[in-house]
Amino acid sequence: MVSRDLSERLRWRIQGYRNVMVDFQRDLTAINALGPESGGDGEWQRAVFIRETLAGMGLGYAREINASDIRVYGDRRPNLVLLQEGLQSSPVVWVMAHMDTVPPGDESLWDTPPFEMVERDGRIYGRGVEDNQQGLTAMIFALRAVLEEELLPTSDVGLLFVADEENGNTYGLLHVLEAVPDLFHPQDMVVVPDFGAPDGDLLEIAEKSILQVRFTVRGKQAHASMPDAGVNAHRAAAHLAVRLDDDLRESFAEIDTVFDPPTCTFEPTRRETNIPNINTIPGLDRFWFDCRILPSVPVDLVKSRIEAVSGEIAAACGVKIETAYTGEHPAAPPTSAQAPVVLAVAAAVRQVRGVEPKIVGIGGGTVAAEFRRRGIPAVAWSTCDGVAHQPNEYAVIDNMVADAVVLAHLFVREQ
Ligand SMILES: [Zn+2]
Incomplete structure (x- = not known):
């Protein structure tokens, strides 16, 4: 929870970003970020653009944790970490999104060109706009709103942009975990906006x-x-x-x-x-x-x-x-339904969206499991219709904006 006044300021601030967020999504969509398994050249160009965007917003320069991969341009796969100091150094509230996308698939099934984002009826269409650009965009603008409101996060915030999620995470999160093992701590709070329900009410904490x-x-x-x-x-x-x-x-x-x-x-x-x-x-x-x-x-x-x-x-x-x-x-140990990150995300969802959050487990694997395996509680959550990997993938702009508001509430939560 945050105070009503603060909640209103964050909503208003982020609503104002609406068009800028859509433009950012358009730029992202135009920069192909397919892994080599999909015949692509990796995420490097997209990572450069994200890094420039963060710096241009005054959020600072993200640290690079690159993994070498001779199959792609420059022989490396990028991972970016942006740390923002909060009032306390712990727990770090991490939000992680992946930069890579899957290929369009059969292009004849698309009504619009997959890599040219189209805005229509409150939605944006294009490969990657939901998976995972919605979460990626939301987390950036959530942090920007907090800083432009001249607030400091309650505790440190980390934005993590990873490669290679669609093909097993070897050059993405797994590389980051191995290269910088002390980046994450068991008391940290990890949110992965790469799973969701249309009402934004599902918090995923366990997998089969x-x-x-x-x-x-x-x-x-x-x-x-x-x-x-x-x-x-x-x-x-x-x-x-x-x-x-x-x-x-x-x-x-x-x-x-x-x-x-x-x-x-x-x-x-x-x-x-x-x-x-x-x-x-x-x-x-x-x-x-x-x-x-x-x-x-x-x-x-x-x-x-x-x-x-x-x-x-x-x-x-x-x-x-x-x-x-x-x-x-094998399934990772589930995150406890009472873990601080679960309670904090649930409180933010309740306050912003006015829905009662439900704690769920799913049958598929998400990258959140890699944190759980290492004893770090992680919640997968976002608001989406679940059209990832489909032709005519779309994101509802209101959901993207509301997700940013939820994350901003999480960043400045009352303890
Ligand atoms: Zn994804």
Whole structure:
């Protein structure tokens, strides 16, 4: 909470930035920041622009924590840290946004050019405007408002701009954590505006573990009219998928209502083409399961259940079954719902948006988990319709402005 008078000043100040924020988004969108995995040249040009913008606003020069990467221009991936002193040096209130974007995808699905931002009906359209330029813009203008109101933050504020979020964070946050391990402390408060709901009422504090499994079922190919001459790998795979579907759900039936859905999920997803013709019994069949596992359930237990079921089906069907764990991301310990950062963001959301915040866990991974893994409480929050990575990605301008107001309230919170 902040006083009513102060709250009004911050709202008024940030409302005044509305057009400048839109212009900043337009400039950002025009500077391509695709990672090399997406055929891009990294975030360097965008980082230079952000750094110039911060300095031009009088926020100071951001410190560079670059990671070397010979695949991109200048052989480096940029990370920027801007620290603003507050009345106290601790906790540091960190807001982190990523500078990279994903590619546009099929451009014929776009109504407007993905890298030329278009403003229409209170929204801005373009690749990256929601993910993660909305949060990136909001955090800059939140800090600017506090300083232009001639206030000092309650405690130090750190704005962190990272590379490589869309492709695993190796050259982004993970590099920063490794290169400057004493930058963050367990008492700090981390906000990651890279997840959100249309009302801005969801605060994400926990994630499920992700386990992706490939099953390779080997039988014996034969003519479809002579099944006894072969062993049908497809039939065995079908049995396996159905058995896993039932067995895993029953074996791991825990419920945690912080999450939506509140259970572990085990979904058969990808299937590889086995044979192109209909009159051959396939000797090989391959498919995947995508498992999202509540943090209270050990991933190894799920694995041993998978191995047991695979063994039973292999014996029953006379096939060989190989399992490979093609994706494995154990959940970080959740941030406590009572952590100071959760309470502070919730208070700011309540005051600015007039909604009652809900604490949630999600099935996907966010970069906030990397802080949690290191014992630093982190909340992912923003206000968005969730159109990241889609064609015609957009941000609602009012949401971007309101998010900046929320962050400004957080910066000058009463303790
Ligand atoms: Zn993102």
